[in-house]
Amino acid sequence: MNKKRILAVAVILLVTVSIGLFASSKLNNKSSNSAANTVCDLGVTCVDLYDNGASLDEVSVKVGESIQFNAKGSSVYHLANNSDQGSLSHDHGSAEKEHISSGDFSGDEAWLVKFSEPGTFNFSDENNPEIKILVVVYNPEGGAKLE
Numbered sequence: 001m002n003k004k005r006i007l008a009v010a011v012i013l014l015v016t017v018s019i020g021l022f023a024s025s026k027l028n029n030k031s032s033n034s035a036a037n038t039v040c041d042l043g044v045t046c047v048d049l050y051d052n053g054a055s056l057d058e059v060s061v062k063v064g065e066s067i068q069f070n071a072k073g074s075s076v077y078h079l080a081n082n083s084d085q086g087s088l089s090h091d092h093g094s095a096e097k098e099h100i101s102s103g104d105f106s107g108d109e110a111w112l113v114k115f116s117e118p119g120t121f122n123f124s125d126e127n128n129p130e131i132k133i134l135v136v137v138y139n140p141e142g143g144a145k146l147e
Helices: 002-027 029-033
Strands: 044-050 058-062 066-071 079-081 087-090 093-096 110-115 119-125 132-138
Touching (some): 058 066
Parallel strands (some): 044 066
Antiparallel strands (some): 079 119, 087 110
């Protein structure tokens, strides 16, 4: 009778884990469209880009923090900041209060942007018009004035 109990517990555990994995995949259905599994470093906010949108439409980060935009769909992405506020640096150099662009990236590629001043940044994808991401950069010590 002991073997029957152990078997019953094992079956219940297996079913519970399977249901949990199935539910998790349904809640995060955009992950099933991913072409690659790009992982962000500790302290970097990840935004995954899919053919039909982004994992986040709005992101808040502290001054000095970074956002990594990950290509997860089959599209070619080309993000551009359409704001003239704040400054940032990225893996193609740095810019202050000017139009900044990622250039084209796709597949397993990503674009890393570090924000060096408070401000708001409106990123859109020139190749995928449904992708729009608002980034708010704030100063945790107070005094961030956003317009």
